[in-house]
Amino acid sequence: MSIPNETLRKVLFELQNKLIEDNRKLTLVRSQIQTKERDKRLAELTKHELSTLKPDTRTYKSVGKAFIKADLPELMKDLDVRVTKAKSDLITLDKSKKHLERNVNESQTYLREITNSRG
Template identity: 50%
Template sequence: MSINEHALGKIVHDLQSKLQEATRMVGSVQAQIQTREREKRLSELTNKELSSLQPDTVTYKSIGKMFIQEPLPQLTSELTERATEMGKDMEALDKKRIYWERQKTEAQGNLQELIKQIQNAQGA
């Protein structure tokens, strides 16, 4: 194996590693976005159900395996804040997803281009 072939092999390996990393990160970020969407939807639905109650209704907030009594206005405020926070998190994660998808596309393109160049060089 010549030095040139060795260098090409290393470059191909590096591009494959970048592609695998980008693919893994896109999947991870998409899973995080889905989790945030689910949490946001749950907060919004719970808040919607609580809005039909009288303001003096006794409500409880779940903390782990126990429940703590909490005034209805405070509970709805927390749920609204949580839904807003999840929305902001989803926006940030979407930016990350776009970045990693761009990295993935770039790595795929570079890898395909390199393979074509290698094939052309071998054919010549």
């Protein structure tokens, strides 16, 4: 039993579109992972540097283009929150990345199977 050429073209077209879209999403997720890792590392390094200061040291928090005076414990707490949020975002992004990689591999396998069965 053979698949009609028109149906085969439709399936190939849909698979190729899905593969292209999943590759685009995968590239975006990888970029987001890099950004989150950088943000997390920056917060960790900043926290490490702030931990060497005396508790009564004047510290300032960046708010847009301005700096506002903030207590050291408040800054440390904010950095803890940023690190925790980045870690949770990285876990979510990693799951998404694995899912997209699996989809890309499946689409590539299906495309190979279809083209090999026709050739």
